[in-house]
Amino acid sequence: MSENTKQPHILISNDDGYLAPGLLALVNAIRPLGKVTVIAPEQNHSGASNSLTLSRPLSIHRVAGGERDGFLFVNGTPTDCVHIAMTGFLDEKPDLVVSGINQ
Structure with a gap:
């Protein structure tokens, strides 16, 4: 990409939760391609x-420190995570959404 070309904003999520090893592997693989934001469920929601x-408020937390520094996690489903990102929580709407890597 040239210096005048904006890097894409890439949202990464999953259904296995923010502590899943596959999520970290995906982030490390995608990070060189653009600005990466991670919003993932607090717990495993495979099959959700x-x-x-819709029945309760959601809370969003940021990881501070370690290899997941800056990751955001939500006490909701994978759909909640993407919905939050696409409806104004982030300063910049993602250009691309990537999900995985499943356990």
Whole structure:
């Protein structure tokens, strides 16, 4: 990319939770391609499909330190994570959403 070309903003999420080893591997592989934001569920939600939390407030937390520094995690589903990113929580809307790597 030239200096005048903006790097893409890439949102990375998963359904296995922010502590899943596959998520960290994906982030490390994608990071050279653009600005990466990680928003993932606090816990494993494999098989949750397109579930959206409507019955309670969601909380968002940022990891401080370690190899997951800056990751955001949500006490909700994978769909909640992407919905939060796409509806104004982030200063800049992602250009691309990538999900995985599954356990």
